[in-house]
Amino acid sequence: AKWPNHVINELEHLLVDTDGFNDAGLQKAITPCTNYVSGSQLLGRETAAQWVRVAFHDFVTADVESGTGGIDASIGFETLRPENSGSAMNDSLGFFAPFVNAHVSMADMIALSVVMSVGTCSAPTIPIPLRGGRVDATQEGLFGVPEPETDIDTTLDQFSQAGFNQSDAIGLTVCGHTLGSVHHGGFPQVVPQSAVTPNNTGGGIHFDATPDVFDVDVLNEYLEWKGQRGGPLVTTDNITVRSDLRLYLSDNNATLHGLAESSSKFISTCVSLLTRMINTTPALVPLTDIIEPQDIKPVNISLSVDTTGRVLFSGYIRLLSTAFTSTDQVRITWTSRTGVSSSAFKTHANAVQTGNSIFGTTFYHFFNKSIDPTQGISAFKINILRGKSVEVSSNGGGGYPIDDVAVFLPHETIIGADGTLSVHAAVLTAAEAQNVTAVVSAPSPQLGTISPAIVKSVASFKKNGTRGLYTLYTATVPPVSNLHQTTLDLTANARGSYVYRDDFRRVVVSGTSSTENT
Numbered sequence: 001a002k003w004p005n006h007v008i009n010e011l012e013h014l015l016v017d018t019d020g021f022n023d024a025g026l027q028k029a030i031t032p033c034t035n036y037v038s039g040s041q042l043l044g045r046e047t048a049a050q051w052v053r054v055a056f057h058d059f060v061t062a063d064v065e066s067g068t069g070g071i072d073a074s075i076g077f078e079t080l081r082p083e084n085s086g087s088a089m090n091d092s093l094g095f096f097a098p099f100v101n102a103h104v105s106m107a108d109m110i111a112l113s114v115v116m117s118v119g120t121c122s123a124p125t126i127p128i129p130l131r132g133g134r135v136d137a138t139q140e141g142l143f144g145v146p147e148p149e150t151d152i153d154t155t156l157d158q159f160s161q162a163g164f165n166q167s168d169a170i171g172l173t174v175c176g177h178t179l180g181s182v183h184h185g186g187f188p189q190v191v192p193q194s195a196v197t198p199n200n201t202g203g204g205i206h207f208d209a210t211p212d213v214f215d216v217d218v219l220n221e222y223l224e225w226k227g228q229r230g231g232p233l234v235t236t237d238n239i240t241v242r243s244d245l246r247l248y249l250s251d252n253n254a255t256l257h258g259l260a261e262s263s264s265k266f267i268s269t270c271v272s273l274l275t276r277m278i279n280t281t282p283a284l285v286p287l288t289d290i291i292e293p294q295d296i297k298p299v300n301i302s303l304s305v306d307t308t309g310r311v312l313f314s315g316y317i318r319l320l321s322t323a324f325t326s327t328d329q330v331r332i333t334w335t336s337r338t339g340v341s342s343s344a345f346k347t348h349a350n351a352v353q354t355g356n357s358i359f360g361t362t363f364y365h366f367f368n369k370s371i372d373p374t375q376g377i378s379a380f381k382i383n384i385l386r387g388k389s390v391e392v393s394s395n396g397g398g399g400y401p402i403d404d405v406a407v408f409l410p411h412e413t414i415i416g417a418d419g420t421l422s423v424h425a426a427v428l429t430a431a432e433a434q435n436v437t438a439v440v441s442a443p444s445p446q447l448g449t450i451s452p453a454i455v456k457s458v459a460s461f462k463k464n465g466t467r468g469l470y471t472l473y474t475a476t477v478p479p480v481s482n483l484h485q486t487t488l489d490l491t492a493n494a495r496g497s498y499v500y501r502d503d504f505r506r507v508v509v510s511g512t513s514s515t516e517n518t
Ligand code: HEM
Pocket: 045, 046, 049, 050, 052, 053, 056, 086, 087, 088, 146, 147, 148, 155, 172, 173, 174, 175, 176, 177, 179, 180, 181, 182, 183, 184, 185, 186, 187, 233, 243, 244, 247
């Protein structure tokens, strides 16, 4: 996919920037994999396991024949149903909510969290391919999550409606139940009060000896009848709630014996089943290509127009250690507004900071360059210099596009005492803009779910002075919830039906305060 693809760039960021500079903050929640991010460690709960369970509960009420349900975050509206009991649902959606924005749906967060959990809680890393583009439901969906009490025929019917046959259902369940526990708190009919101890106040009993590792242990312990013997849903005294045992025995353990052939057979089957699970979405929801870690990634690239009318071009180039080293140098070259190249149109990006990820080390390079506004800029290329060799990254040929006609100025946003925003933009005067507007996308609370809805509104800009070759514009935006997740797409309609855009900009940059002057 050509840059910029905001969905892919955002999800790639959450997946790859997991530590150090520009850490997106997702992986830390499950590091180490025993961690519980939503409360006391003494509860015996595990965030990584919760994330996988949430995805299962969202997915399994899909009706693939009619093309409804699946991973669509409808689970947020369904947390009061007995079939979704336990703390996993609201813990997870509550943790994901601050990550949601105009291009990151809650449904994509649910899918991404499975990839993150399985990838983080395995060594070597088990990679589940991630696609993006899921759309959030606006209301609850069908019932139909199998419960410990559910009889085997109903359970298999529920999986079948979601597109999973008997051996898929057995496989997916044993794959899920390699992580985490069944808790007395939530499932007292399965786990007795005696499991509750001062260090395990939620009364969790593991499915296998390694509840924080995505591995074949659960299966081996069950088949060899040792350790946790498959866990509480196999071994509980309450026969009615031995749902895993009923499921595993429904084909006389044939599926499980097949999976137990080797650890790699187990892992590859789990990858395939979990991939199908997270890619089960309502019909007509097209998913993106598989999101690969980008070796070379432009990050936070933006233009600004300063008070003297200078155009400032800035951003980061992130290199990944899978293809580059810390000593590789980065140079940016660009073409003018009309597409002309010049040896003068270049700048260095200096190595600033690094981070780590399951995909390698990230090397961030920063640049901030003043551009001659009479020449402007329309596209840039990234040159990586190693010794005498130069690798040019040109976004598939034409360069990375950047629009210098319409420029949003997030550093100049002013927040009034009542939360009203005054936002600013600069549009090249020569373009003779007729109409400057912005769509503001604010993740906002909605009734019935902890997951935010993206509320969109349109702001109309008015002329407000000039800066060099640019005309300044300003608009008023009513108070938004979640200011730091709110983004704006600026559009200037100009002479000759040209349309200029500055898309997916944060309305404020962190650190912006109401005292900043315009
Ligand atoms: C017949 C099907 C299933 C039933 C009846 C079932 C039931 C349960 C129950 C009762 C718990 C305990 C939750 C708690 O105490 O918080 C649990 C935990 C879990 N389940 Fe399932 N499950 C099924 C299938 C699956 C599948 C297909 C997956 C994922 C692919 C999955 C993933 C998990 C995970 C990761 C946990 C641990 C959660 C934690 O530690 O907080 N389950 N399951």
